Amino acid sequence: SQQGEEDPQALSIQEGENATMNCSYKTSINNLQWYRQNSGRGLVHLILIRSNEREKHSGRLRVTLDTSKKSSSLLITASRAADTASYFCATEPNTGGFKTIFGAGTRLFVKA
Amino acid sequence: DSGVTQTPKHLITATGQRVTLRCSPRSGDLSVYWYQQSLDQGLQFLIQYYNGEERAKGNILERFSAQQFPDLHSELNLSSLELGDSALYFCASGQGTGAGELFFGEGSRLTVL
Numbered sequence: 307s308q309q310g311e312e313d314p315q316a317l318s319i320q321e322g323e324n325a326t327m328n329c330s331y332k333t334s335i336n337n338l339q340w341y342r343q344n345s346g347r348g349l350v351h352l353i354l355i356r357s358n359e360r361e362k363h364s365g366r367l368r369v370t371l372d373t374s375k376k377s378s379s380l381l382i383t384a385s386r387a388a389d390t391a392s393y394f395c396a397t398e399p400n401t402g403g404f405k406t407i408f409g410a411g412t413r414l415f416v417k418a
Numbered sequence: 419d420s421g422v423t424q425t426p427k428h429l430i431t432a433t434g435q436r437v438t439l440r441c442s443p444r445s446g447d448l449s450v451y452w453y454q455q456s457l458d459q460g461l462q463f464l465i466q467y468y469n470g471e472e473r474a475k476g477n478i479l480e481r482f483s484a485q486q487f488p489d490l491h492s493e494l495n496l497s498s499l500e501l502g503d504s505a506l507y508f509c510a511s512g513q514g515t516g517a518g519e520l521f522f523g524e525g526s527r528l529t530v531l
Contacts, residue, residue: 339519348420348508348522349461394460396520405474406451406520410460 310338310395310409318415325382327412329395330375338371339396340380343411349394352380357400387418421445424509424523432531436497439526443490443511449473450492451520452484455506467492468514499530 310331319325329338337356341349355362355371355378362369368381382389392411399405421444431437443450448469453461463476467486478484481499486492496503506527510520 337518341520341522346506346525346527348422348524349510349520350420350522351519354519405463405466405476407463407476408453408461 310397310407312393312395312409312412314412315410316413316415318417319385321385321387321416321418323385325385325389325414325416327380327393327414329378329380329409331378331395331397331409332376333397333399333401334373336398336400338369338378338398339406340367340369340378341394341396341408343392343394345391352393382414385414385416387416390414390416420521420523422509422511422521422523424507424526426526427524428527428529430529430531431499433499433501435499435530436495437499437528439494439496439507439509439528441492441494441509441511441523443492443509444521447511447513447521448490449512449514450486450490451510451512452478452492452494453508453510455508455525457505461508464494496528499528501530504528504530 313328339354340352343349366383371378394411396408423442451466452464464478466474484494506525508525510522
């Protein structure tokens with residue numbers, strides 16, 4: 307089963323609005339990452355947040371991590387049509403084994 | 419361009435056949451990961467190699483096998499193919515044994531008819 311689960315499964319917003327995606331996971335982790343995938347293409351790394359960090363920013367991206375709730379959120383501010391893509395959270399469980407496990411993703415559609 | 423090369427980009431074959439997917443990692447990366455993405459689904463972790471050795475195994479079927487060669491390229495072999503094996507197969511590379519940022523190839527799209 308998936309380690310991470312994103313919510314919502316799909317999100318449609320207007321250009322200029324903010325988009326928030328959530329990720330919940332099951333086991334303790336070393337770090338959590340967010341990736342973006344344009345349709346049918348390879349995934350592109352967006353941001354990594356370590357288990358001892360609570361918030362991280364990168365450009366228009368803001369990621370939070372709550373290890374007590376085993377959840378993370380990705381906020382994209384002032385969205386653009388070019389942000390239309392699927393967004394995945396990925397976790398590295400600290401149970402060993404060096405796996406990076408991906409969730410099912412959130413499909414974001416930004417209308418111009 | 420991530421620096422990760424996957425071949426072939428597209429592959430159409432019949433049930434029962436065997437195929438090999440190839441991945442060349444980013445220069446300097448020692449780890450290679452394989453993932454399967456079925457239509458509109460998330461990525462299923464298959465297997466990870468580090469510097470030629472298997473380091474982690476996920477939901478990889480017994481009909482599938484992989485290896486990483488001394489020049490660090492990796493191959494994923496899929497045999498006795500079934501219709502349900504149709505998917506995008508991604509290779510990703512990273513620097514160390516622990517996960518950090520992964521760099522993905524553009525994938526190999528396998529269609530089994």
